[in-house]
Amino acid sequence: MSRSVSQHALPIRAEDDVVLVRRKVRELADRLGFSSFAAAAITTATSELARNAWVHGGGGDAIVEEVERLGQRGIRVTFTDEGPGIADLSRAMEGGFSTVRSLGLGLSGSRRLVDEMELDTAPGQGTRVVIVKWKRL
Amino acid sequence: MSRSVSQHALPIRAEDDVVLVRRKVRELADRLGFSSFAAAAITTATSELARNAWVHGGGGDAIVEEVERLGQRGIRVTFTDEGPGIADLSRAMEGGFSTVRSLGLGLSGSRRLVDEMELDTAPGQGTRVVIVKWKRL
Amino acid sequence: MRDHPIPILRVGKTLLVTIQIELRDTVADAFQEDILSEIERMGAPGLVIDISGLDTVDSYVARVLVDTGQMARLMGTEAVLVGMRPEVAATLVRMGFQTRGLRTALNVDEGLALLGELLGRG
């Protein structure tokens, strides 16, 4: 199990909040000494998922955490919203599928950028996504 | 709720009527001081949907309205026809799907051009589409 | 030539078509066919279609324009679409329209210059 070292809760109630969540993650990645590639990966995935919570979920919350497991440091970000949920999850995860004017790469692309990704959703039940990126040793 | 300021009903009984509906919308956009981009967006969406009512719906009606909400001005256009309706709506909305020699961008493209779009249809029950574009402040 | 009001001019060996009216279904086919017949009659190696007069181009008209260019190309004539307005370009791309190898230029002069280069008379 991974241990939470520090934790910041940030609201996603406006489009500008997406930017604030992304910045928080970028700062943490820099502070933990992530490579520029790993930092871009977790920051970009954060941007995608925070935007989804805003655009599709009608707003929600993000928790940005520094985590530790067996001496390894990492970043965990949890996104929750009380929106409509995702009806056809396998299709949404396939990539290239979008219900808005967009590329539909948010979910499928984010999974490729992080080490762990967990998705909980059901129609009418909102959506919860957790991503983790570890610092390479 | 938005309030209707003025209202014009126009028939779509011939191909030339598509042009007349489009002109009406363009005039209103110019009169309300829409930017050239916003005017092109609502005029083009109107053209797509009026053409659909004509080509797929076998003709119908359009109502072009000036609307107002919280001091903001906008254009609302309602298209109705008594045609066959759209059986597979999610497929038709995806874009790139067409039952005629066409690009299949009418429905999906129109949604991307306007601020609000509502679609009511069922097989054998005709089709009703409402679009709204607000003037940027 | 049939009775549709889209003039086809000749500039050197190039055909210049200026679209100013609405391209309705009934006009579109005649428009395409007249251009292609004129290309054959003149042996025109280049075609410029000027749409600077159009403030709205829906997916139907876009399709007619792209198709006309492809027909000309099949005959061996280079086609260039010129003069698309900013709001028309923005609208088409936002709708998801794909340009698929369409040649474009800012205006008639640039279109003619591009054809000159393409056809080795630059």
Place this chain on the structure above:
Amino acid sequence: MRDHPIPILRVGKTLLVTIQIELRDTVADAFQEDILSEIERMGAPGLVIDISGLDTVDSYVARVLVDTGQMARLMGTEAVLVGMRPEVAATLVRMGFQTRGLRTALNVDEGLALLGELLGRG
């Protein structure tokens, strides 16, 4: 020109846009529209978009950039995206982003040189 803080400069006949701020939804449309209007106003045959200042480009911003290039192309203007950082390129491709005919160059100078060649004034 509207009130968004993305400067559009002129280098010869080419437009140079340097993006340094976050392209939020509300800014993105205005950004595109200002570039297109400026292309028309200046008759600019070339556009360079410099993103060397961006350390994150998500799929939304990537889409806005590619769309802007396609809009410019429809108008007849060649667009070149320059200065993409290594980590941004890696991230976009890992996400499955397709470049779809986007022209690129290492930096502004290379971008201007590429445009010079493309536009026959190399």
